[in-house]
Amino acid sequence: MLKVPYVTNYLTEHFADDSFATVAGYVARGGYAAARKAITQMSPDEIIGTLKGSGLQGRGGAGFNAGLKWSFMPKQTDLPKFLVCNADESEPGSFKDRILIERGPHQLIEGLLIGAWATGSEKTFIYIRGEYAYPAECMQAAIDEAYQKGYLGKDVMGTGFSHDVVVQRGAGAYICGEETGLLESLEGKRGQPRKKPPFPAQYGAFGMPSTVNNVETFSHVPHIIGKGADWFRQFGTEKSPGTTIFGVSGHVVRPGLFELPLGTKLEEIIFEHARGVPGGRKVKGVIPGGVSMPILPAGMLDVPMANEFLRERKTMLGTGGIVVMDETTCMVRVACVISYFFRDESCGQCTQCREGTGWMNKIVERIERGAGSEEDIEVLGDIAGKVEGATICAFADAASWPIQGLLRHFRSDFEQHVKLGKCPFPESFEL
């Protein structure tokens, strides 16, 4: 089991208490009041309006306005509508959804109920990554209890509203975290993203109108509906309101989870909350939001962790998974690890991604072995450019950006490998 966050806020403040994962414990802390209020006192439009007004950005990586996404669900339709909760947390460096499921499953269920009421959805599929066996158990236990106590199923809390929640476990593919790859996998098909349009709101799970949101996104919803958009906006920045759960890993003294307002400076997270780099070594580079987000060099740690600031530095918040690398780190090895991951996880349908991820990985591995050339570095950058933005889904971007980031800020690491004919960082982590 994971340790609960070192720094907590509204999402995680009760996570140290085991009873919070039970209906009684959750209700004792005001749980399910927001859902009751939503279903009995608010129209779907009011909820969506509140959510839009709160400025809640999707916490799955793309940062799309959640209320706006909900508003895309067709209102006039005879088709059944579905919610899909993306719990396929697979981005290396990210481990926040797991704690939200293990320690706050009813908070998530309450978010789902509000989402279901607002979008008119009759059922939620929680698609959880295959490796999350224990979180899946926790989730199922909470769902079972919620059914028992009348918080799910027919006539939820005596409101007349009905909603079902089903847990579907994945089989271990990163691409099934892409929302349409997830839908295909959910339907029992090979996990390959769909071309868009149509978007899930028109053609989602099993061809029905669907809204797909991340675990954390749904978990914020009860707080926003319960306490209002203005309350929510006291946290975070103007453009990126609320908190998020940063997951810090790598070369830090206190790796773990930290629920902090968006806009918290990266250096504050690393040096205050995660207590800095062990052994008094210096930071070399930091991945700010899971390995698909371009790396930041030590000189940019003053960036506030919100998309509007990160974008200026050609990177993004992603999933908030922060990976800190100290001065011993070989950035070519980092490129090897990341490119291997994306090569392994590409679904293989689009040409650029299928072939480009493999080619990039082969080149960086050759450079690391000391068998690379100046031209290889050029070709690497060129392939990364060709792979980006040219495919069905954003996976190819996710594979391209880290390489582009490493070349942008640490090109000299690559050049040194070429010049020396070997890796110049003997103390770096081993491949």
Added chain:
Amino acid sequence: MPIITVDGVEYEVAAGRTLLQALDDLGVLMNGVDIPHYCWHPKLSVDGSCRLCQVEVEGIPKLQIACDTPVKDGMVIHTKNDRVKRAREGVMELLLVNHPLDCPICDQAGECKLQDYAYAYGVPHSRTKEPRRAAKKRVDLGPTIVLDQERCILCRRCVRFCREVPGTGELGTFGRGDRTVLDTFPGIALDNDYSMNVADICPVGALTTKDFRFKIRTWFLDEIPGVCTGCANGCNIFIGVANNKVYRYVPRRNDAVNQTWMCDAGRMSYKEIETADRLTGVSVRGPSGALEPAPLSTGIRVAAERLRRVADAKGASVIVGFGSAHATNEDLFTLRRLLSGLGTEAAAVPVVTGKADALLVKAEKAANGSGARALGFAEPGRVIERIRGGGADAAIVLGHDLLDASFLGDTADLARLDTVILLDSRRSDLERVAHVVFPTRHAAEKSGTLTNHAGRVQRILQAVEPRFESYADGEVLHRLGIALGLAGFEGDYDVRAVSREMARSVPAFAGIDLGSLGGEGAVLAGSKGEGER
């Protein structure tokens, strides 16, 4: 209708179509407007994965894939500017990174879209130093198809074909990223009635047919447009010919008839051309009672004398004619004229039936049953009754379908006749009762027209010279007409002239003759055609 501008040229296109569909509808795709593509196929669902058909659409920042971009009025598209060119070069380079480049021993060479597009849209040098992906080179997918996984570019046309056309779904892709391979699902063979189409739609040398692979380099083949004669559907084909030998049939697109497909049985029917049981010469029953080889002139003379004798003795009404549903409209029209000239109207055509499917295969196992009916040939029942009742003394018989159990079953009834004139391309029991036998041609060996189940008249053009002595049925009948001194039979047999005469004298064929027919054929007056698909 929306108007779009492609490279400065305006096109009026159908609403609701994608860019590639709209250009394909107009017949200009890769024929004036070159947007190379791999995964897109006009008769399959859109996949959007090969990414080669990217074009620039004004007002949209990213390049768009033409296969999945709906047309909009006023849309301005660029297909050959530098940006598009670079994007294509990028895709082609990446497609070749792991391709084995074994073109010298690849059966697809010469008709390979990877070769063609690499030549037209690729970069002339390689930047890759890495070892290429190794995968299985000879995967036996089933009775008809062999897969080379290394050559496969994973366009998955074949996967979609099996799911969407025959609905059998044997194929899938397995593994991820650059380890993805095409294969059949475990324990399943690619085995359906349309399996060989996957080799046609495979743009590279990954899927080849066991029948054709390694038989000949494709660039030696002449592709002659023809029509499959396996059933009444009349699927349009190209007959692949080299050195006067037919190597294969492949489907030729005709959206009304067969879209872009054909069944495996039809595809393999080219083997009938060189079958061992072809009739290879004229023969006449001699004094000993056996058939003896004879020159054509003798066969014609003897046949004419026997027919004349029978007609003179009992009147022409004792002569009956059985056309063949495998014969062309021109052959059958000539038979009709000959019988009328002799003074008999007893003309029937036996059409053998079998299993049909919902896709292409029709129950009538002959290409021209509809043509025979349009030309006034009856079902054989009455004529057979007449023979059995002693009301016939002579028969002109085209083909041997009459022997099918649904008609005569055997030769006993014909054995009672004074004269049986047989025109056929293959040996059969009919030889036992025939007095004169004329060897006739396979459809690939002659020109003419055939009328399919829906009344669509389609032309066939002679693809090969026959290897044996043989004649178009129409030519034998024409010579017989001359020998009998019948009106309207004179000069050399000219199938085009016969076709024109048919168009003039048979109302259903008005305006439809061999010389004027296009590649799509034309529907007989009064026929419904195939209707909407």
